Amino acid sequence: MGQLSAIGHAVLAELDRYREATRRGDAPVVSAMTIDEVAEKLGLQQWMDRGDMGVTELVSFVSHYCELATNLNHPRYMAHQLAPTDTPAVIADLINSVTNNTTLIYEMGPGGSAVDRAVCDWMLAKIGWSGTGGSTLTSGGTLGNLIALLAARSYGCPGSWRDGNPPDLTVLAAPSSHYSVRRSVAVMGLGESALWPLETDRWGRIDLDRLPAAIAAARDRGRRPIALVGTACVTASGLHDALEPLADLCRDEGIWFHVDGAHGAAALLSPRRRGRLAGIERANSVSWDAHKMLRTSTLCTGVLFRERDFLDGLFQQQARYLFRDESVDLDWGQRSFETTKPVLGLKLFLTLACRGEQALGEYVDQQYAKAELLWELIDQRPDFSCPYRPESNVMCFRYLPAGADQERVRQRLRSAGRFHLSSTRLDGEEYLRVSLMSPYTGPAELRELLDAIAGCGVDAK
Numbered sequence: 001m002g003q004l005s006a007i008g009h010a011v012l013a014e015l016d017r018y019r020e021a022t023r024r025g026d027a028p029v030v031s032a033m034t035i036d037e038v039a040e041k042l043g044l045q046q047w048m049d050r051g052d053m054g055v056t057e058l059v060s061f062v063s064h065y066c067e068l069a070t071n072l073n074h075p076r077y078m079a080h081q082l083a084p085t086d087t088p089a090v091i092a093d094l095i096n097s098v099t100n101n102t103t104l105i106y107e108m109g110p111g112g113s114a115v116d117r118a119v120c121d122w123m124l125a126k127i128g129w130s131g132t133g134g135s136t137l138t139s140g141g142t143l144g145n146l147i148a149l150l151a152a153r154s155y156g157c158p159g160s161w162r163d164g165n166p167p168d169l170t171v172l173a174a175p176s177s178h179y180s181v182r183r184s185v186a187v188m189g190l191g192e193s194a195l196w197p198l199e200t201d202r203w204g205r206i207d208l209d210r211l212p213a214a215i216a217a218a219r220d221r222g223r224r225p226i227a228l229v230g231t232a233c234v235t236a237s238g239l240h241d242a243l244e245p246l247a248d249l250c251r252d253e254g255i256w257f258h259v260d261g262a263h264g265a266a267a268l269l270s271p272r273r274r275g276r277l278a279g280i281e282r283a284n285s286v287s288w289d290a291h292k293m294l295r296t297s298t299l300c301t302g303v304l305f306r307e308r309d310f311l312d313g314l315f316q317q318q319a320r321y322l323f324r325d326e327s328v329d330l331d332w333g334q335r336s337f338e339t340t341k342p343v344l345g346l347k348l349f350l351t352l353a354c355r356g357e358q359a360l361g362e363y364v365d366q367q368y369a370k371a372e373l374l375w376e377l378i379d380q381r382p383d384f385s386c387p388y389r390p391e392s393n394v395m396c397f398r399y400l401p402a403g404a405d406q407e408r409v410r411q412r413l414r415s416a417g418r419f420h421l422s423s424t425r426l427d428g429e430e431y432l433r434v435s436l437m438s439p440y441t442g443p444a445e446l447r448e449l450l451d452a453i454a455g456c457g458v459d460a461k
């Protein structure tokens, strides 16, 4: 196949074409083909059988692949919380692939270990935990929440790593918390029923008035709460739990406070928005996905601890062929669930190095402002309603005319390749839901969205 640069040039030119077309919104935002049609169109079986793809065919494959992609940079992409990647992250992925270093032990990737440490320190500093805090990078907020809850269990019940769980351990979390919290509780062997469901308001925020009674009730039933999970922001509604009062209560009750900031911790970078996260610095742990709001490719998650010591109890098994006693600062495998894993921090490092922290903060700010604009536009229309003022770039709303089926509206727009939205249930009702991720979405697309829904929603019963 020849030199990387020759192939790379041809492939990158094709990817540039794809990106430009996507940003202009020329192509459908999402493909409507079935998986078999897609496999056929890409000639997957044929190429695996033949094994002789040359550069010209490779470029044509890339072109077809991109044509079928779900286009995150598209101005009418509004569906899921994934970053429309920026160039520095793309370059990082290339570098990672060519060097294929890992951070398991220092000697397997000196550059990568230093980069991951620098990125972790940056995240800690954003929360206000420089110097005292400790952190690790992992593959997604789902694993991040598991790692934080493992630390909480080590803290509240140090013998559990060796001896297993006593039957009374309990995690306090709202049903609206991300499903990975419930999954972690089950994976840790506490049993799914060890998740004590906290009451919320209609939009999924923990009800502070009823929280003290809930904790007392859990204790009366002989449960031992080892952690309380607050969410910033709640996946379905995009609203934030009130972190400051949750921190107060956890301090008074001696309960580990975990903030799932997978999506919303990025608002720490926006002077206008960071007030929503007040109290995050008083948590014991925070998870924060760079691949949501920091323009990096998947995956890059920081699991951040207020105190460095919290990392020590995390994974207590010995692997003497890899880790020496003194190596905890160098060998990141001791603080992460994965064994072999890529240098996760490189894409965030290059994004910070090439774009600057301020530009990331402005991106967060702009995307959040777009949700406010959509809220205002909805407020002016009698045929739509939005139940709350959005606090992030995630929000829910309904198309009101009698009999309109929100999910069917969404499917219509998606199969036409026109808009890509998601939907959710809130307060017992179906809602349309947007995650405004694309930097290229503007007021025109938001107006067009409402018109398009009204245009196809009438007979979508």
Ligand SMILES: *Cc1c(COP(=O)(O)O)cnc(C)c1O
Binding pocket: 081, 139, 140, 141, 142, 143, 178, 180, 231, 232, 233, 234, 235, 260, 261, 262, 263, 289, 299, 301
């Ligand atoms: C996205 C998200 C997660 C899961 O993170 P992944 O990176 O997808 O594993 C967890 N919690 C919240 C609040 C999220 O928004």
